Amino acid sequence: MKEVFKRTGAxxxxxxxxxxxxxxxxxxxxxxxxxxxxxxLGKAIGVTPVGCAGFCQQYFNIDMQGAAHGRAPAxxxxxxxxLPDRFVFTYQGDGDLASIGIAEVMHAAARGENITTIFxxxxxxxxxxxxMAPTTLPGQxxxxxxxxxxxxxxxxxxxxxxxxxxxxxxxxxxxxxVDSPKNVLQAKKAIRQAFEYQLAGRGFTFVSVLSTCPTxxxxxxxxxxxxxxENMMKNYTLGVLKDAAAx
Amino acid sequence: MxxxxxxxxxxxxxxxxxCVEVCPQKVLxxxxxxxxxxxxxxxxADPDNCTGCAMCALMCPDVAIRIWRQASGN
Numbered sequence: 001m002k003e004v005f006k007r008t009g010a011x012x013x014x015x016x017x018x019x020x021x022x023x024x025x026x027x028x029x030x031x032x033x034x035x036x037x038x039x040x041l042g043k044a045i046g047v048t049p050v051g052c053a054g055f056c057q058q059y060f061n062i063d064m065q066g067a068a069h070g071r072a073p074a075x076x077x078x079x080x081x082x083l084p085d086r087f088v089f090t091y092q093g094d095g096d097l098a099s100i101g102i103a104e105v106m107h108a109a110a111r112g113e114n115i116t117t118i119f120x121x122x123x124x125x126x127x128x129x130x131x132m133a134p135t136t137l138p139g140q141x142x143x144x145x146x147x148x149x150x151x152x153x154x155x156x157x158x159x160x161x162x163x164x165x166x167x168x169x170x171x172x173x174x175x176x177x178v179d180s181p182k183n184v185l186q187a188k189k190a191i192r193q194a195f196e197y198q199l200a201g202r203g204f205t206f207v208s209v210l211s212t213c214p215t216x217x218x219x220x221x222x223x224x225x226x227x228x229x230e231n232m233m234k235n236y237t238l239g240v241l242k243d244a245a246a247x
Numbered sequence: 248m249x250x251x252x253x254x255x256x257x258x259x260x261x262x263x264x265x266c267v268e269v270c271p272q273k274v275l276x277x278x279x280x281x282x283x284x285x286x287x288x289x290x291x292a293d294p295d296n297c298t299g300c301a302m303c304a305l306m307c308p309d310v311a312i313r314i315w316r317q318a319s320g321n
Contacts, residue, residue: 001252005304005314016309020286021263025308181269181302214263221263221308 010036014058021221023211024052026178027120028059030188031091034195035062044087045079047072049096052127053120056091070101073108076115087198089116094135095125098158102134105164105206112169112203116194119160119206122213123232130216134158137235142216157235161208165241171203173242177210179229190240202244210236251299252315253291259311260288266303266312272296275303 010032018024035044044062048054050069057064067075072090080088097105097119105117124142125131132142132149135157139148149157161175174190177183187209194205210232212224219227253275255266260282266289267275276292291297299316 001315002318003313004251004299004316005301005312007310007313011310015259018308020261020308021265022308025310026306029310181305184305221265222268225265 008033008036010041010061012059012061016059017055018052019213019215021212021214021224022052022126023122023178023209024056024120026184027118027187027209027211028056030178030184030191031089031118032060034188034192035060035087038192038195038199040087040195043085044089045076045083047076047079047088047090049090049092049101051093051096051125053091053093054127070096070099071104072096072101073104073113073115073117076117077108077111077113080113080115084114087195089118089195089198091118092120093126094119094121094123094160095128095133098134098160102158105160106167109164109167109170109204109206112171114198114201114203116198116205116207118191119208120211121160121208121232121236122211123157124213124216126213126216130213135160137231140231141218159236161206161241162237164206167204169204170206170242171244172197172205172240173208174206174240175208175210175236175238177228177233177238179210179212179225179233193240193243197245208236210238249295249297250317251297251301252294253297253299253303254313254315255289255291256311256313257282257288257290258284259309260286261309262286262288263308264289265306265308269302269306271300271302272298
């Protein structure tokens with residue numbers, strides 16, 4: 001028997017603190033495997049968000065820097081400009097990136113900053129107790145919209161990859177999901193492409209990953225994946241939305 | 248003869264059962280006894296039918312699964 005799948009060395013031995021079935025773990029693995037395969041462990045610097053992934057510096061075998069809520073792209077800009085030979089990425093959730101941090105990510109994209117942002121969208125504020133986020137779908141029940149998000153009062157969700165794709169400085173924008181093995185493989189490819197573009201100095205790269213929050217959605221992990229497939233994947237644009245090199 | 252083997256790290260597993268659902272051969276199930284954290288961990292219940300496709304490992308949110316596959320040609 002040949003070993004065909006093992007835990008990547010880019011992840012530490014620390015067990016994830018995430019709830020059972022939270023897809024943050026899958027996305028961590030995809031980022032870590034790409035870092036390892038591209039031989040970046042010695043020169044990668046990650047910038048952590050505020051939110052559930054705010055402790056993710058424990059899980060990657062690389063240097064990480066914490067940032068104030070939403071400011072990861074600004075901190076990453078500073079790191080990349082001071083140390084241009086390093087590989088710099090941010091890992092941010094939707095509450096971090098799409099609400100308080102929307103200015104930082106838009107301007108990092110506008111400047112064509114040579115960094116990568118991994119955006120994890122689970123349509124809810126996970127860590128603080130499942131409140132409505134800018135990405136919550138119309139009709140979706142959260143702890144602050146118990147009858148479902150009502151667009152006439154609370155407006156509409158932001159489709160971040162679609163917005164970033166319109167900014168000239170963005171070199172690569174992809175929107176992927178981790179609901180099935182096939183889509184997990186596609187997500188890994190998208191992250192790989194973004195990382196390679198940064199290494200080639202092409203500019204700002206952005207990968208949005210649709211994720212689940214079984215605890216705050218009030219579903220079993222398996223049901224949450226189904227909900228992701230039936231609701232989020234239908235409401236959010238998927239695929240490679242911008243590829244400056246291909247155009 | 249099984250073509251593949253799955254090893255679940257039972258201390259890391261949180262019993263989310265995504266692997267149990269995603270397995271095309273349905274070779275996994277949850278234990279009756281909890282692990283030290285109190286989770287009913289996943290385990291290989293029907294090892295003979297495992298093909299080593301690694302779909303469970305791809306979907307495992309805790310990266311708790313290792314896969315071995317029979318080398319082709321054997």
